[in-house]
Amino acid sequence: MSSTPPARAPEFGRDALIVCESLVRIYQTGSVEVQALQGLDLAVDSGEMVAVVGASGSGKSTLLSILAGIDAPTAGRARVDRWNLLAMSRADRVRYRRHTVGFVRQQTASNLVPYLTARQMVDLPMTTARTPVKARRDRAAELLATLGVADCGDRRPSQLSGGQQMRVAIAVALANQPRVLLADEPTGELDTATSAEVFGALRDVNRRFGVTVVVVTHDPAVSGQVERTVAIRDGRTSSEVLRRATTNAEGDTHVIAEEYAVMDRAGRVQVPRDFREALALTRRVRLALEPDHVTIRPDTAETADSA
Numbered sequence: 364m365s366s367t368p369p370a371r372a373p374e375f376g377r378d379a380l381i382v383c384e385s386l387v388r389i390y391q392t393g394s395v396e397v398q399a400l401q402g403l404d405l406a407v408d409s410g411e412m413v414a415v416v417g418a419s420g421s422g423k424s425t426l427l428s429i430l431a432g433i434d435a436p437t438a439g440r441a442r443v444d445r446w447n448l449l450a451m452s453r454a455d456r457v458r459y460r461r462h463t464v465g466f467v468r469q470q471t472a473s474n475l476v477p478y479l480t481a482r483q484m485v486d487l488p489m490t491t492a493r494t495p496v497k498a499r500r501d502r503a504a505e506l507l508a509t510l511g512v513a514d515c516g517d518r519r520p521s522q523l524s525g526g527q528q529m530r531v532a533i534a535v536a537l538a539n540q541p542r543v544l545l546a547d548e549p550t551g552e553l554d555t556a557t558s559a560e561v562f563g564a565l566r567d568v569n570r571r572f573g574v575t576v577v578v579v580t581h582d583p584a585v586s587g588q589v590e591r592t593v594a595i596r597d598g599r600t601s602s603e604v605l606r607r608a609t610t611n612a613e614g615d616t617h618v619i620a621e622e623y624a625v626m627d628r629a630g631r632v633q634v635p636r637d638f639r640e641a642l643a644l645t646r647r648v649r650l651a652l653e654p655d656h657v658t659i660r661p662d663t664a665e666t667a668d669s670a
């Protein structure tokens with residue numbers, strides 16, 4: 364008797380530029396084990412700009428360090444472009460960090476070298492990558508101009524404001540034309556107006572250079588400006604907000620934001636706490652498949668038992 368093999372689901376994130384699947388990162392400090400990432404799934408397409416939000420300790424920085432090639436995952440799958448982040452040699456890691464990703468840290472000063480000028484700092488990664496002088500000069504001028512700091516080329520970090528330092532840091536991160544720009548709370552140390560400017564600069568480089576941007580932020584005003592916000596809870600992606608602009612008959616443009624729960628590869632979905640509390644959903648719930656949706660109901664037997 365012949366049996367048809369079950370249809371295989373398409374590979375998760377096959378066409379994405381960044382794919383994390385069931386990603387785990389465990390930190391061991393003495394006898395204490397911290398599971399910073401607990402099976403995180405994430406796919407980001409080329410050219411997207413995505414904000415990552417979540418409570419302190421939820422695993423955002425760990426995710427970014429892994430994508431930046433600074434930290435290595437414990438288990439799962441992580442791929443950026445053609446690089447498998449779980450199986451990179453030391454030399455691969457250097458190449459990856461030099462050419463594929465640019466990284467901007469929260470502490471503005473830690474991105475910069477105190478005794479170099481802005482132009483020299485943008486030049487440095489290109490010198491390391493053996494880019495010819497003329498191309499280096501042109502690229503540095505283009506980046507400083509795009510980031511609105513063309514007039515700061517001869518200044519050292521101490522002669523720049525916090526916002527200017529961050530723009531220069533973004534220019535440095537983009538020097539070798541990476542496909543991905545990662546920013547860990549780039550506006551965390553800045554006031555509201557400067558944050559908005561720096562965030563606008565990130566959006567500009569995303570559009571102008573087509574660089575894929577993943578930005579970790581605590582700031583709802585910042586995350587509200589991107590088309591996609593991914594929320595991380597307890598080391599997993601828990602929900603996503605997608606935003607799109609629509610124009611009504613009067614010509615007014617509105618942004619519509621829709622929140623989605625994220626289902627992991629095993630079919631697990633996290634039901635938000637306010638939904639659980641509103642319907643007293645506890646350990647056991649009743650699931651039913653309807654023609655175009657699934658319902659989740661309280662366990663009436665359990666409710667009756669406890670009455």
Ligand SMILES: Nc1ncnc2c1ncn2[C@@H]1O[C@H](COP(=O)(O)OP(=O)(O)OP(=O)(O)O)[C@@H](O)[C@H]1O
Pocket residue numbers: 390391392397398399417418419420421422423424425426
């Ligand atoms: N090097 C490390 N050694 C041990 N534990 C760590 C290390 N780095 C992070 N952790 C732990 O892993 C968990 C996730 O940390 P992570 O910094 O990724 O969170 P986060 O969401 O970025 O937090 P925050 O918003 O406060 O920066 C936390 O419990 C943290 O204490």
